[in-house]
Amino acid sequence: MEKGKIVSLEDRIPKLKQQRKKKANRRLIFLLLLFFLLIALVVYFQSPLSNIKKIEISGNNIYSNEEVIKVSGLSDNTNIWKVDKTEISKSLKNLPQMKSADVKIKLPNTVILEVSEYKRMAYIMNEKSYLPVLENGKILKGQESEEIPANAPILFGFSEGEPLKAMIKDLENLPEEVQNSISEIHHTPKESDQYRITLYMNDGFEVIASLRSFSEKMAHYPSLIAQIDSNSKGIIDLEVGSYFKPYGEEGAAGNEEKAEDAE
Structure with missing residues (x-):
């Protein structure tokens, strides 16, 4: 047998326990962070924090911003994640002078309405x-x-x-x-x-x-x-x-x- 230091099993057990404890602690911290992140997301989605804060409108000359917003159905009580872009575009195009309407979402709280009117x-x-x-x-x-x-x-x-x-x-x-x-x-x-x-x-x-x-x-x-x-x-x-x-x-x-x- 080659000469060398022989480490007994009794000496190795504490080190193994320490390594396992560190891994368990890291896993626990990760799970806690994930848990609190999920809680924060649930609170964000269900609270006014995720409501629309700003509506940007471009391309309208005949219709006022107020008219466009009213027809779109958007308000500061609308949740940004519940904005139905297809339905809003369809509603805006029902206006007699509205040629097209494109709805975009800009996180965290902005909705952009890009419209085009018939000349x-x-x-x-x-x-x-x-x-x-x-x-x-x-x-x-x-x-x-x-x-x-x-x-x-x-x-x-x-x-x-x-x-x-x-x-x-x-x-x-x-x-x-x-x-x-x-x-x-x-x-x-x-x-x-x-x-x-x-x-x-x-x-x-x-x-x-x-x-x-x-x-x-x-x-x-x-x-x-x-x-x-x-x-x-x-x-x-x-x-x-x-x-x-x-x-x-x-x-x-x-x-x-x-x-x-x-x-």
């Missing part, structure tokens, strides 16, 4: 007031206004349906410069074209077109009028080709008369 593209004359027309082609009833933005066109002869949807879609595709130059748009359908429209421009011109090709042709309006004598006003016909008839010339008066009859 008001035009207005429809309703007796002595105006009804907004949204970018989805819906007429916003119950939102009458006696005044409208200076650059918003007024629509006549339209009702909810495909022609109005096509009209709004075309307006949205037009350059802003051209949009702002339109004063009135009249739906003047004829038997051969239910999408025929007549526009009255802020610069004194009248435009006859079809919604089937309106946005494509009307995008060139600035270059068209640049080729016309500044002292000459009349009708720009974009239905088939693209030509101009000064007021007073034979054919121009006839076009005016047809537009009035169709209205």
Whole structure:
């Protein structure tokens, strides 16, 4: 047998007991910490400490923060862990002018509402007031206004349906410069074209077109009028080709008369 110190079993037992005691103490401390952590979490979840403290809203111009919060159903009594993002988004999108709504949670106590509203593209004359027309082609009833933005066109002869949807879609595709130059748009359908429209421009011109090709042709309006004598006003016909008839010339008066009859 090699020479060396021989440790008896009696000497080793106290050391083993001490090591086991340390391990048991560490295990006990871990379990106690885990227990108190669970207790703290239960208290947090069930107490006002986990309630919403702040609601951040962005993207709203038409609806006020108060209106958005009211429809969302959120309050400082709402538990942050019970926020139903899908249901809140659905409720907000039920608002007539709400295009989209995204709900986010920022721990520990903040809810973020990111919304997007439909733009008001035009207005429809309703007796002595105006009804907004949204970018989805819906007429916003119950939102009458006696005044409208200076650059918003007024629509006549339209009702909810495909022609109005096509009209709004075309307006949205037009350059802003051209949009702002339109004063009135009249739906003047004829038997051969239910999408025929007549526009009255802020610069004194009248435009006859079809919604089937309106946005494509009307995008060139600035270059068209640049080729016309500044002292000459009349009708720009974009239905088939693209030509101009000064007021007073034979054919121009006839076009005016047809537009009035169709209205």
